[in-house]
Amino acid sequence: MSSDIPHNFEDRLRQRASTTMNANTLETIPVNHRPHENIPNTPLSASTISFLLGCIFSLGLTLFLTGGISGRWWATSQLGFFLAAWSGFHWGEFAVTAGWNRDKCSVDSFLLDNGPMYHVANGTALVEYLITLYFKPSLKAHPYISTIGIIMTVVGQTLRAAAMIQASTNFSHIVAFRKLPSHQLVTHGVYSIFRHPSYAGFFYWALGTQLVLQNPVSSIGFVIVLWNFFSRRIKAEEKALVNFFGKDYETYRRRVGTNIPFIR
Numbered sequence: 001m002s003s004d005i006p007h008n009f010e011d012r013l014r015q016r017a018s019t020t021m022n023a024n025t026l027e028t029i030p031v032n033h034r035p036h037e038n039i040p041n042t043p044l045s046a047s048t049i050s051f052l053l054g055c056i057f058s059l060g061l062t063l064f065l066t067g068g069i070s071g072r073w074w075a076t077s078q079l080g081f082f083l084a085a086w087s088g089f090h091w092g093e094f095a096v097t098a099g100w101n102r103d104k105c106s107v108d109s110f111l112l113d114n115g116p117m118y119h120v121a122n123g124t125a126l127v128e129y130l131i132t133l134y135f136k137p138s139l140k141a142h143p144y145i146s147t148i149g150i151i152m153t154v155v156g157q158t159l160r161a162a163a164m165i166q167a168s169t170n171f172s173h174i175v176a177f178r179k180l181p182s183h184q185l186v187t188h189g190v191y192s193i194f195r196h197p198s199y200a201g202f203f204y205w206a207l208g209t210q211l212v213l214q215n216p217v218s219s220i221g222f223v224i225v226l227w228n229f230f231s232r233r234i235k236a237e238e239k240a241l242v243n244f245f246g247k248d249y250e251t252y253r254r255r256v257g258t259n260i261p262f263i264r
Contacts (some may be wrong), residue, residue, distance in 0.1 A: 032176075057084050060083030063083070078213055155201075185241075196230075227262070
């Protein structure tokens with residue numbers, strides 16, 4: 001059999017990367033998984049998404065820093081912070097992956113293709129905020145709640161970015177169920193405090209955004225949905241990690257908790 005024929009999934013991906021390197025695709029085609037391809041994995045897509053996220057971030061940050069626009073009931077600093085946090089999160093996911101985990105970088109790294117329920121959740125949160133603000137603005141007039149939310153959002157974003165940077169090539173947006181030679185058990189930095197800091201970071205980031213908007217219904221909904229999601233995902237991921245690292249991971253798991261409420 002010819003040696004030019006790829007024998008496994010990774011070889012096929014590398015061959016695809018080498019044959020399309022000069023085509024209209026990103027230079028950093030993932031070597032261990034296929035992009036979803038719901039969004040074309042091209043420089044045009046990446047640059048367009050970055051531009052749009054930058055516009056939303058700039059608009060949101062301006063609204064937040066200026067305290068909103070007088071005479072426009074909907075253009076509040078709370079909404080501005082939410083827009084800046086949301087757009088900054090998605091751009092940051094791509095930027096950190098491109099900077100510290102290039103082999104896994106693709107247009108999917110923006111995490112905009114998270115499934116319809118993710119966008120329904122954020123859309124519902126915005127609807128709740130705007131409807132309540134229009135009919136009962138006094139329910140959004142508790143600045144200390146928004147301040148707590150801002151702190152949680154910033155801490156959650158920082159924790160997640162730090163986790164991705166420290167894990168570097170060991171991090172993946174997709175749970176790995178097969179150990180690669182490059183996989184290492186990371187236990188330093190934020191991993192010495194949080195067993196799954198990227199999950200904890202997103203959990204507190206998402207809840208923080210809802211506290212900023214002072215959305216009671218969405219806050220409860222986000223906690224329930226995210227807790228169920230991370231509970232199932234952590235259980236599945238830890239089975240793989242025990243298979244990967246054996247007693248080393250079991251010792252680490254006993255020593256460090258997730259610091260997500262009621263998920264040990």
